[in-house]
Amino acid sequence: MANERLRASISAHGATIQSVAARVGVDPKTVERWITADRTPHRSHRWKTATLLGVDEVYLWPTVARQAETASASELVTYYPHRGVVPMDLWSSLIDNAVSHVEVLVYAGLFLFDGHPDLAERLSGKARTGAQVRILLGDPTSEVIRQRGEEEGIGADLAARSRMTRRYLDAATATPGVEVRLHETILYNSIYRFDDDVLVNPHVLGAPAGQNPVLHFRYIPGGRSFRHYMRSFDYAWERGTAV
Helix, strand or coil: CCCHHHHHHHHHCCCCHHHHHHHHCCCHHHHHHHHHCCCCCCHHHHHHHHHHHCCCHHHHCHHHHHHHHHHHHHHEEEEECCHHHCCHHHHHHHHHHCCCEEEEECCCCHHHHHHCCCHHHHHHHHHHCCCEEEEEEECCCCHHHHHHHHHHCCCCHHHHHHHHHHHHHHHHHCCCCEEEEEECCCCCEEEEEECCEEEEEECCCCCCHHHCCEEEEECCCCCCHHHHHHHHHHHHHHCCEEC
């Protein structure tokens, strides 16, 4: 049977077999076989194709669902009942060992600077050696910050904390490779990515982020969880405002 989902997704994206093949790095005849003979591509080609078309690979190739499910479950390193029990040594080691990516999506994230007074300098050092550093902070003048501050029971203090974090980052933003943006997004999770590790801090209505659980994921080829949260980060990043 033909893979009509793949055919339809290519058409809906305004792409062609030839353009998909060029972007993924395969011969157009290979993409044709994916469609007409319902061949399942190599893992890396599945990811590139799914990302290009803006769909989940399991939608395009349902037979990989069990493999993806197993890998996704294996990505979960550990669960912390609240952020306060995440070892400070873990934060430090993740920051120190990051080589290519440090990406943070928060409303304020002031605790990172309180616990690491030299964090701005360390981020600058990462960028100077080639890492991409992207920080998304809540816009302290936005309605979402005001509302979240009320929900957490701290009112205008959340906006003040965002401003403080922004001030701490001033020392790093002059370094090429360090980018800071402000967002007005309603966050369901704070996200802290260090290369192949990501810490996800869900937001619970009526409770400050520090009182909520933290899930530690580590990327595994074929897994969905890490990539799922990073797509969320990219969604917010594209809608942020550079400072």
